[in-house]
Amino acid sequence: DDYMAKPFSLQELEARVRALVRRGMGATSSHIKxxxxxxxxxxxxxxIDGKM
Known part of the structure:
Protein backbone atom coordinates (compact mmCIF):
# COMPACT_ATOMS: atom_id res chain seq x y z
CA ASP A 1 0.00 0.00 0.00
CA ASP A 2 3.03 2.25 -0.29
CA TYR A 3 5.04 3.68 -3.18
CA MET A 4 8.50 5.21 -3.28
CA ALA A 5 9.72 7.19 -6.26
CA LYS A 6 13.30 6.69 -7.39
CA PRO A 7 15.84 7.68 -6.26
CA PHE A 8 15.23 6.94 -2.59
CA SER A 9 17.54 6.57 0.39
CA LEU A 10 18.11 3.25 2.13
CA GLN A 11 17.22 4.96 5.42
CA GLU A 12 13.79 5.88 4.02
CA LEU A 13 13.26 2.32 2.75
CA GLU A 14 14.26 0.88 6.13
CA ALA A 15 11.89 3.24 7.98
CA ARG A 16 8.99 2.27 5.74
CA VAL A 17 9.67 -1.46 6.07
CA ARG A 18 9.86 -1.12 9.85
CA ALA A 19 6.54 0.75 9.84
CA LEU A 20 4.92 -1.98 7.75
CA VAL A 21 6.24 -4.67 10.09
CA ARG A 22 4.92 -2.75 13.13
CA ARG A 23 1.52 -2.41 11.47
CA GLY A 24 1.42 -6.14 10.83
CA MET A 25 2.15 -7.10 14.44
CA GLY A 26 -1.57 -7.56 15.11
CA ALA A 27 -1.84 -10.03 12.26
CA THR A 28 -2.58 -13.68 12.99
CA SER A 29 0.47 -14.94 11.09
CA SER A 30 4.07 -14.09 11.82
CA HIS A 31 4.97 -14.73 8.16
CA ILE A 32 4.85 -12.20 5.35
CA LYS A 33 4.83 -13.75 1.89
CA ILE A 48 13.33 -17.38 -1.16
CA ASP A 49 11.59 -20.55 -2.33
CA GLY A 50 12.20 -21.99 1.14
CA LYS A 51 15.97 -21.42 1.02
CA MET A 52 17.94 -18.96 3.16
Missing part, protein backbone atom coordinates in the same frame (compact mmCIF):
# COMPACT_ATOMS: atom_id res chain seq x y z
CA UNK A 34 5.24 -12.08 -1.48
CA UNK A 35 5.88 -14.33 -4.46
CA UNK A 36 8.86 -16.57 -3.67
CA UNK A 37 9.96 -14.35 -0.73
CA UNK A 38 8.84 -15.24 2.80
CA UNK A 39 9.78 -13.29 5.94
CA UNK A 40 9.31 -14.86 9.38
CA UNK A 41 8.86 -11.92 11.75
CA UNK A 42 9.20 -14.00 14.90
CA UNK A 43 12.41 -15.70 13.81
CA UNK A 44 13.62 -12.73 11.75
CA UNK A 45 14.45 -15.02 8.84
CA UNK A 46 13.92 -14.34 5.15
CA UNK A 47 13.77 -17.16 2.59
Missing amino acids: HGPLTYDQAGRVAT
